[in-house]
Amino acid sequence: MLEIRDLHAAVNGKAILKGLDLTVNPGEVHAIMGPNGSGKSTLANVLAGRDNYEITGGQATLDGHDLAELEPEERAQAGLFLAFQYPVEIPGVSNMEFLKAALEAVRKAQGKEEWDSVTLLRKAREACKQVNLDAQFLKRGVNEGFSGGEKKRNEIMQMLLMEPRLALLDETDSGLDIDALQTVARGVNSLRSPERGIVLVTHYQRLLDYIVPDHVHVLSDGRIIKSGGKELAQELEQKGYGWLTGEEESA
Numbered sequence: 105m106l107e108i109r110d111l112h113a114a115v116n117g118k119a120i121l122k123g124l125d126l127t128v129n130p131g132e133v134h135a136i137m138g139p140n141g142s143g144k145s146t147l148a149n150v151l152a153g154r155d156n157y158e159i160t161g162g163q164a165t166l167d168g169h170d171l172a173e174l175e176p177e178e179r180a181q182a183g184l185f186l187a188f189q190y191p192v193e194i195p196g197v198s199n200m201e202f203l204k205a206a207l208e209a210v211r212k213a214q215g216k217e218e219w220d221s222v223t224l225l226r227k228a229r230e231a232c233k234q235v236n237l238d239a240q241f242l243k244r245g246v247n248e249g250f251s252g253g254e255k256k257r258n259e260i261m262q263m264l265l266m267e268p269r270l271a272l273l274d275e276t277d278s279g280l281d282i283d284a285l286q287t288v289a290r291g292v293n294s295l296r297s298p299e300r301g302i303v304l305v306t307h308y309q310r311l312l313d314y315i316v317p318d319h320v321h322v323l324s325d326g327r328i329i330k331s332g333g334k335e336l337a338q339e340l341e342q343k344g345y346g347w348l349t350g351e352e353e354s355a
């Protein structure tokens with residue numbers, strides 16, 4: 105489903121990804137770990153097509169679509185959803201209006217039936233309930249004045265509604281309290297399905313106690329230097345990254 109081959113990418117002209125290979129099959133959850141600055145967020149941003157992130161070599165395809173040839177909106181329509189990297193506030197546009205526009209475009213592009221406003225509201229309320237977000241949040245401006253935890257719940261809520269083919273989650277360094285962590289984990293776990301792939305970028309081994317990945321990869325200096333099963337995350341928690349990167353303890 106997601107095939108990344110020898111991917112090279114630059115941010116504002118600086119080479120960051122230096123030959124990255126990754127294959128995600130439907131139904132799999134992959135965790136990407138690695139030291140700070142290794143290129144984890146860059147990978148997520150390159151795949152989503154964020155401004156200033158440029159593919160300089162190799163290829164990334166989603167269901168055979170070459171991502172480099174698609175605009176960010178087209179990538180979303182192809183089923184890609186990037187969470188956490190755009191916690192932008194859009195004052196004056198309600199969460200519900202935003203969702204309606206996004207869902208219309210994506211569902212249409214994917215040939216799914218359109219949801220009428222009653223269905224949409226019902227689905228949106230259900231999704232809010234799943235992430236413990238009061239339905240009042242649907243009426244508020246997108247992310248306007250939301251706390252960090254509320255933004256994350258909101259993104260998971262959006263993701264549940266978008267039903268992405270490939271969900272990318274980039275956990276930032278910012279702390280998630282234990283409630284938000286469990287909510288995010290519940291939301292992500294409920295997204296697990298045989299048709300869907302999930303790529304979780306995380307600094308927190310702890311998150312992987314709740315979302316058990318099928319594969320764990322360590323990114324270092326723009327390349328995947330080790331891959332393994334869920335036990336690799338536990339090993340990293342104990343040993344840090346130094347034994348892999350050849351440096352002193354870096355975790």
Ligand code: ADP
Nearest residue numbers: 115116118120139140141142143144145146147
């Ligand atoms: P990680 O998420 O693994 O901590 P990042 O992908 O955020 O790593 O960063 C990888 C490298 O790219 C770092 O050296 C960082 O300084 C650099 N980088 C990230 N964003 C930019 C940018 N907008 N301009 C220049 N360099 C950047």
Ligand code: MG
Nearest residue numbers: 140141145277
């Ligand atoms: Mg970082």
Ligand code: MG
Nearest residue numbers: 144145146276
């Ligand atoms: Mg990062």
